[in-house]
Amino acid sequence: MSIKILHTADWHIGKQLHKIDMAPDMELFFDWLLLCIQEQNIDVLLMSGDLFDQANPSQAALTQYYKFLKRLIPLKCKVIITGGNHDSAHVINAPKELLQILEIKVVGGIPENIKDLFVEVNAHGEKVVIAAVPFLRDRDIRNAAPGESYSDKIELIKEGIAAYFKSVNDYYNAHYGTTAYIVMAHLFAQGASISDSEREIQIGNQASVVSAVFGEEPHYVALGHIHRPQMVSKPSVRYSGSPIALSFSEKKDIKEVVLLTVTGDKVEFETVAIPKFRKLVTFKGTIEEVEAKINTYESNSQLTDLAEIIIEEENENIAHVKALENLLTAEVDNKLQILKGSIQFKNAVIGTSKLLSKGEDIKDFSAVQLFQKRLQQDESVSNSEELIHAFKEILEGLETTEVIE
Known part of the structure; x- marks a missing residue:
């Protein structure tokens, strides 16, 4: 038999989209994830950073997280969670010793000893080693120098990231040889397609890294931070993406987790689509066109669909602005909620800016x-x-x- 691993990331528990609590979406995702783990006989669950949406999550967000872990325990699936740029290492690590007893490993920030990143999994006569690298903060990878320029800082951060992953690979080479090897990481890799919901990291994403920084040793790199599922430069370096849409720019994305199968020193992978629990939709056109689209809208989603309005009119008219305000405040049926709107006039008076x-x-x-x-x-x-x-x-x-x- 083989070892089966699920790669996911960017849960952002506690997320609000224009003041709409996404907790119901996460709960439905957790229901689906638990069922997927059961049906696929998953041995290890990887969560590559941004567990929470805020460094200091609300009590409700913490409760949702711990309730999920409680439901996961009977499935006897090992869990590895790393901290992301949204996370507080202290918050992630607070229950570390207790969770370790329950086969749940958390790495909120860089440990003092690099060996503490490594998790060895033995199951079904197979073996895999996982390096759980969290988000590398500026202070973790470089020493600030007096008088350094902006470009110097960017280069030093890139060099620091490369040096850290080299040290991770060096430890693997020294202690694990040719064992199947997976690296978790939370960063911005060059060439990745971003959405509107990622927070820029490491000075405006300018200190992005090339995939070569991970070296040739890993059989798979489980990335977090970018919310669109995608590979970067080669199929084995991959963002799983966020499990739910976190902005309207992600409304057409197919969300997924990555299923890894480890046999000997071979790691194969395939994607598994996550169902959509609600739709994010955009209504665009004149006032009359948008009103017609809203009035005829139908949905079969489990949760209320969320909408944005973009009005396009020829000439500036206060009546159009008022009509948009009415649409934003109007009562719509429980299948649709309008969150935001904007209006564009093709012949608008040009502002001084x-x-x-x-x-x-x-x-x-x-x-x-x-x-x-x-x-x-x-x-x-x-x-x-x-x-x-x-x-x-x-x-x-x-x-x-x-x-x-």
């Missing part, structure tokens, strides 16, 4: 100069000198009025 080039400051321009810039952007204007003259007269009139008052 759009008149300026990069590096220009509005404070450096007079009202007449800004008016000139606006005229230059409108090719239909043929009498710009006359308009500028008229504009100056209006300004002079305003100044005279102020003096009289």
Whole structure:
């Protein structure tokens, strides 16, 4: 027989989407995950960081986490959880000793001894070793130097990440030889497709790493941080993605976990789709078109679907703005809840911010100069000198009025 492992990440327990609590979504995911573990006879569950959405999770989020672990215990599935950039190492590690007794290993932050990252799993006559590397914080991988430049900092972080994974692989080579080897990591890998819900890490993701940083030793790299499921450079380096959509940019994503099968020194993997418990939808068009789409919307989701509205109209009109406000506050049936909306006018008056080039400051321009810039952007204007003259007269009139008052 083989050892079976599930790779998942980015649960973000406690997440709210525009003040909508996603706890019901997580509970349904946990129900599905427990059933998947039973049906697939999973031996090990990996969770590669961002267990919680906040460093200091609410009591409700902690309760949901511990209740899930309690339900998992009878399945005799070993669990390995690492901390992500959203997590507090202290919070993750707080129940460490107790959870260890229950075959649940947590690594909230970098341990003092690198050997404490490694978990050896023996089952069904097979063996696999897992390096549970959490999110590498700045202080874990480099020493700040006085007077270092921004670019220096980026390079030092990249070098620090590479050096740490080399030390992990060196330990593996020294103690485990050719045993099947899996590395967990929580970081931003170059080439990954992001969504709107990831928080930037390591100075704006500029210190992203190439997949070569993991070396040739790992048979599989179980990544966390990016919420879209995807491989990076090669199939064995993979983000499992978040189990539920955490922003409207993820509304079309197919969420999944990765099922690993370990036989000897060979690791095979396949993806298993997670069912959608609710839909995130976007209604786009004129006021009339959006109203029609909302009124005819149908859903078979277990939970209430969540919607955003994008209104597109030709000309600026206060009535359109009012209509959008009415849509956002209107009572809709229990199959749909509208969370946010925006309105775009194709012929909108251009604001001053759009008149300026990069590096220009509005404070450096007079009202007449800004008016000139606006005229230059409108090719239909043929009498710009006359308009500028008229504009100056209006300004002079305003100044005279102020003096009289």
